Amino acid sequence: MGFIFLMNGGILDNPPDVVLFFGRFHPVVVHLPIGFLIMAILAQLATRWPKFKPLVMYLPLIWLLGAFSALLAVIFGYFLSLSGGYDEDTLFWHQWGGITVMLLSFGCYFINKKWSNSLSTPKWILVFIVGLLLMFTGHMGGNLTHGSTYLLEYAPNPVRNMAGLPSKVEPREKVTVLDSADVFLDLVLPMMQTKCVSCHNEGKNKGGLLLTSYGNMMLGGESENTIIPGDALKSELVRRITLPEEHDDFMPSEGKLPLTDQEVLLIKWWIKIGAPPNGFVTELDTEKAVSSLVSNYLGLDKNNLFNKKVPPPNRSIVDSLIRHGFVINPLMKDNYFLEANFSLSEYDLKAADIDALLELKEQLVWLNLGNSHLKDAYLEKIGLLLNLVKLDLRGNEITDDGIKHLSKLENLESLNLYGTKVSKGVLDLVPKLTRLKKIYLWQSEVSKETITLLKEQNPGLTVIFERD
Ligand code: HEC
Structure with missing residues (x-):
């Protein structure tokens, strides 16, 4: 044989x-x-x-x-x-x-x-x-x-x-604030794990390279200049991930999901600052070169309201609102954001209720005051509920005079003005609501022309003007 x-x-x-x-x-x-x-x-x-x-x-x-x-x-x-x-x-x-x-x-x-x-x-x-x-x-x-x-x-x-294996490592907790993001454990290693280790592991060390841990990465592969701390451009690893995708040496090979531009940038930065085995991004990034990139990459957009922790609401205020006909629900398991809904109440909305809502200003993110006999005068205070993400004012006799008070609601993503008396005023208001994604204007006094203008001036916005 x-x-x-x-x-x-x-x-x-x-x-x-x-x-x-x-x-x-x-x-x-x-x-x-x-x-x-x-x-x-x-x-x-x-x-x-x-x-x-x-x-x-x-x-x-x-x-x-x-x-x-x-x-x-x-x-x-x-x-x-x-x-x-x-x-x-x-x-x-x-x-x-x-x-x-x-x-x-x-x-x-x-x-x-x-x-x-x-x-x-x-x-x-x-x-x-x-x-x-x-x-x-x-x-x-x-x-x-x-x-x-x-x-x-x-x-x-x-x-x-x-079997001679070490105990399981506890999975790393998801980073919630930029200050606790580790350059290797939260950035580099997870990238390797999702996009590279399927071929560079203990059983299948393609190119003689293991990408399973810091030590293994630094040992490098056949090229001997796999990672050169401090010199990203001389590092073979960087060369491999920045080649054109159709190049034979491009990594990951075989058409596997490549690293994103953000990821490539972050790896280059990590090598440039000396490829440290650990360290907080915020401390290493003395030139503030990547901090905002990292917080974006890890989904830690600082301006995103939901990344903030809010204190628990005042219990007695919540109870009094419930007695006055509000339905109040928590929105998240591990945070105190609230939803308040008055649209099904049999009572009339009173000025005192609005004052009570103001006491929950931090927690309140969804507010439904649909069909509540809400008057323009109340909107001045509603406009102070700065954490509102969703506001439903449908079926109230409110006008352009009232909604101009909403211009400070910079977290607002959805505004329902269906069946109200608003008209051209939306053209002034909407550009100030920088996060607004959706506005409902069906059966309001907004004209077709205004709608056309509104859509033109705010290309990313969804305007709902007809019953869908
Ligand atoms: C589909 C399998 C596969 C995936 C996924 C893959 N590689 Fe590779 N890699 C290979 C093969 C095969 C070689 C050896 C052949 C060669 O040199 O092109 C190699 C070689 C390399 C080398 C050269 C080794 C050295 O030091 O000389 C580097 C660096 C490398 N890969 C980095 C990566 C990185 C970074 C990723 C993730 C973004 C990745 N690879 C994902 C298959 C893969």
């Missing part, structure tokens, strides 16, 4: 495409011998019971199917190994495990064919060994594709420790 050349993959340094093509079928084909051989082992065991004795005549056939499909898997597996990038030790054991399983399966075939009725001990030992080797080889194959930590990644710690 010509398997000796398996020992050194160097014989075929530049394997032709057709070889690599068949190699890719190894993971598919390999399930055939697994299936046949498990069936063969079970059938062999079953023949010990008189009832299953007749199976004996099929045993050679099943073993032969197992052996030949194992041979096919071995060949394709060898082709696959030529594409390189696999952990050498694991590959060695997987390869020879597979070859041995294949040879022993042919052995089982011959034994069952020649001495079909003997129950000799050597035969059983052989079958047992095939079973064990099959499991071992399969496991090594799994480690090759998924990395040796894959199987026990979610195992309980005692099981992990028994």
Whole structure:
């Protein structure tokens, strides 16, 4: 047999495409011998019971199917190994495990064919060994594709420790304020984990490079200048992620989801400041070069109201509003933002209610005062509820005079003026509401012309003017 050349993959340094093509079928084909051989082992065991004795005549056939499909898997597996990038030790054991399983399966075939009725001990030992080797080889194959930590990644710690793995690391808590963002743990490492480690892990260190931890990254890969602290442009890693996507060396390869422009910038910055293993972005970013980029990247937009923590509301004020017909609900589990709704109340809205709402100014983000006999005069105070994100004023007799008081509501994203008496005044108001995304103006006194103007002047805005 010509398997000796398996020992050194160097014989075929530049394997032709057709070889690599068949190699890719190894993971598919390999399930055939697994299936046949498990069936063969079970059938062999079953023949010990008189009832299953007749199976004996099929045993050679099943073993032969197992052996030949194992041979096919071995060949394709060898082709696959030529594409390189696999952990050498694991590959060695997987390869020879597979070859041995294949040879022993042919052995089982011959034994069952020649001495079909003997129950000799050597035969059983052989079958047992095939079973064990099959499991071992399969496991090594799994480690090759998924990395040796894959199987026990979610195992309980005692099981992990028994297998010589460290206890699970607690997942890092999501950063909520920029001051606590760590340059490596919150920026660089998560990028590697989502976009790179599928090929650069312990089982499959493509290019000799592991991107699973700080230490491994700094060890680098074949190029020896993978990461040069302080010099982003000389770092191979930066070269790889900034090439045109169609370039052969571009990373991630094989059309995998590339890093975004933001991510590339952040990695370059990290290397430029010396590729530190940790440290707070705000402290490292002495030139304020990336802080706003980082807060945007981590979704920590400082102006975003919902990233603020608000104190709990005054209980007695909430209770009094509820007694006056308000429905008040918390909006989030871990923050005290509130929604207040008066639109279903049977009472009339009073000036005192508006004053009570003002006491909840910090917490109140959604307010529904639809059909509440609200007057223009009240809007002056409503305009002071600066945290409002959604305001519903539908069905009230309010006019342009009233809504001009709303111009300070810079968190407002949705404003409902359906069925009110407002008209041209919206043209002045809307540009001041910088976050406004949606305005409802159906059955108000706003003319078609005003709507056209409004849309022209505020391209990002959704104007709802017809019943939809
Ligand atoms: C689909 C698999 C795959 C993914 C995903 C992938 N790589 Fe690679 N990488 C490879 C292969 C294969 C090589 C070796 C062949 C080569 O040099 O192009 C390599 C080589 C490299 C090298 C050169 C090693 C050295 O130091 O000489 C660097 C750097 C690298 N990758 C970085 C990355 C980064 C960063 C990512 C994530 C953005 C990434 N790779 C994602 C497959 C991948």
